Amino acid sequence: MTRHQIRDAAGVALYRHESVAAVLQVRRLDDADRLCVLVARRDGEPFAGSYALPSGAVEPGESIDEAALRHLAQKVDVSGVTHLEQLGTRSDPGRDPAQRTIATIYLGLVPTLSDPDLPERARWIPxxxxxxLAFDHATVVDDAVERLRAKLSYTNVGFALMPDEFTIAELRDTYVAALGYDVAATNLQRVLTRRGQLEATGEVTPAGSRGGRPARRFRFRDRRLVVTDQFAVLRPD
Structure with a gap:
């Protein structure tokens, strides 16, 4: 870390400020739905060759949110990011060995069936x-996963993980992958319907090759974040 901090004319220390985003998506890997995060391999030092989250400096004339979207756009089509929120600030003096850097960290979500083009060095990892990971990015991922799992209980943030329409079985598989434990499809449907999150589309899926009843299709009533039950917890079955 730099020994002599740059200061302005009044003697106030000047620090680099960056945005860091943990973008999560439930993806189908090896016949299983898994919660993944977007990372990219670094070209230069520090941590050359290591994976890191989308990040970069906040430029003069832009807000931190604008910087987060700009750096995300270099890794993924930001129109596919259905939810983005600030998680907090990181200010450990040693988090960047090159220079004193303060970071504002973000959680981003991408729907499960979306498959945006990625740069060659970027990939999704469970x-x-x-x-x-480079810097303190592993703990940023931990914070993002913790925030997502908490909000799945008391908000409708599941809309950001799902396509516009889906079956209850598809919804359940995505929730199980995101939460990290099993939940019953019937219980999940009952809870989310009681909270006013889900509505039937009136459409059904075609019957499968093995027969059986066609599955009803649903959608989230709101595709913006709404607190539906601030004291609720989705418990494992």
Whole structure:
């Protein structure tokens, strides 16, 4: 870390400020739905060759939110990011060995069936199988996963993980992957319907090759974040 901090004419220390985003998506890998995070391999030092989250400096004339979207756009089509929120600020003096850097961290969500084009060095990695990440980005992922799992209980944030329409079985698989534990489809449907989050589309899926009843299709009533039950917890079955 730099020994002599740059200061302005009044003697106030000047620090680099960056945005860091943990973008999560439930993806189908090896016949299983898994919660994944977007990372990219770094070209330069520090941590050359290591994976890191989308991040970068806040430029003069832009807000931190604008910087987050700009750096995300270099890794993924930001129109596919259905939810983005600030998680907090990181200010550990040693978090960047190159220079004193303060970071504002974000959680971003992408719907499960979306498959945006990625740069060659970027990829999706399951959050439960992460390699060592640069800087403090592993703990940023931990915070993002914790925030998502909490909000799945007391808000309708599941809309940001799902396509516009889906079956209850598809919804349940996505929730199980995101929460990290099993929930019953019937219980999930009952809870989310009681909270006013879900509505039937009136459409059904075609019957499968093995027969059976066609599955009803649903959608989230709101595709913006709404607190539906601030004291609720979705418990494992």
């Amino acid at each position: 959050v439960d199988a992460l390699p060592p």
